[in-house]
Amino acid sequence: QVQLGESGGGLVQPGGSLRLSCGASGSIFSFYDMGWYRQAPGKQRELVATISSNSRTKYEDSVKGRFTISRDNTKNTVYLQMNSLKPEDTALYYCNAIFRGQPYWGQGTQVTVSS
DSSP, X not given: OOOEEEEOXXXXXXXXXXXXXXXXXXXXXXXXXXXXXXXXXXXXXXXXXXEOTXXXXXXXXXXXXXXXXXXXXXXXXXXEEEOSOOGGGOEEXXXXXXXXXXEEEOOOEEEXXXX
16 A cells, blocks of 8 residues: 655746645655646546656656656655646646556645636
8 A cells, every 4th residue: 555645735826836745655665656647627637747666757748848757765755846837737736656557646735826
């Protein structure tokens, strides 16, 4: 069982920045493939960014060049640095871990981009 806990969400003005963090349980965090997803009201959950166990990254097209996913295996934590935020980035952001083919989810952290 992998437990995930997100933090770092909040209200930010357009053009601003936020850094999301996700802490994971387990002593073998380095083996987890990690990711961030988001779900806006009335929309399906969508992939934002992923980082594999060997730190290979992938981004959804709309966030390329603005968001950066990273991981610190010594802290069992994955980060999502979000810059140049737009109102359309408003969503509940979820942390995801995949281990041995099994997905695990956090509770989510709300990001609201509004003036």
